[in-house]
Amino acid sequence: MGDDWNILKRAFHVDDIPEDFDPSTDPVDGVHYLQQVRWEASQCAPVVTAVIDEEKRKIRGVVNVLPECEKIPPQFLPDLEWQQLQVAHFSAVRERVSKYRNRDPPQTSNTQESVPEIGDEEAWYAICVEYKIPPLLSVVLPLPQLLIEWLLQCNAEWLSNSEHLSKNQGRWVYALMACIELPLTPESCSSLRAIARECARIRACEVSHTEEPAVTSLNLFICLVAKYFQQSDLADVVIE
Known part of the structure; x- marks a missing residue:
């Protein structure tokens, strides 16, 4: 040169x-x-070499990268093929949601539920957790992004005070994740990471205290946050 x-x-x-x-x-x-x-x-050396402790690299078995959560046996963790399949399916769902939202007017059912305003946490808790209203397209498509971000934050907080993820709340979390727009705002990214962490905490509790733990939904949300929303430091990793 x-x-x-x-x-x-x-x-x-x-x-x-x-x-x-x-x-x-x-x-x-x-x-x-x-x-x-x-x-x-x-006074600085032209080349600096890091000293690597080889013993620390000889890790075997399950690596749970969420430091505050207990490690769980590998049979309860999803394999890579399953994770890739879920990400592909979720991506297809988001594409369909985007197409519906971009139509003028957005295509929903003829019956549209009336939902509470942002900030009414008690009413939304009844909807998302007690399942007063299911997350149909007619319900979630008209929701503004600010409300969706707020609901993700609320669900993360509700999970932090719970010992399980109900199917009803899981459906709402999935629907909100399908509707959140990219790129993520710092607030929505923080909420998604919190949801993944709470799912990991609940999963560890399920595995430790239940004979037949139901971890599929918990694995799914950890997978989507880590793989689809690119929060890879939260991913489940199994080293053979």
Whole structure:
């Protein structure tokens, strides 16, 4: 490469460090400051190598990347093929939802349920958890994104105070996740991560205290948050 591509090419001239240079004194001007920077850089090794503890790399069995959750036996974790299938199905659902929403007017059923306003947590708890209203297209499609984000946050909080994920609440969480728009806002991303963490916590409790734990829905939400919404640090990992 020519000089124009040399990444070490000087942007401007800096005088050499004088023999009597004292790096312990505070810079008195710009030149003195740049000389101090050059002196500090000269004290650094040109190449630094990290020391890796090989013993820590020899991990076998199940790795649960959620630090606050208990590890669970591998038979309760979803394999990669199952996760890929769920992500593909969820992606198809979101595409259909997007097509319905983008129609003018949006295509829903002729009967549209009346839903509470944002902020009415008690009424929405009755809908999402006690299942007063199912998450039909006629219900979820007209919901504004701000309300969907708020409902995801509410569901994360409700899960944090629960020891199980009901089928009814699971249906609402799935519907809200199918309707949340991309790119995620910081608030919706935080809510989705919280839902995944609570599902992992509930799953660990189910496995520890139930003879036949029902973990499929819990696995599903952890999978979708990690794989579809690209929060990969929350993914379930099994090392053979």
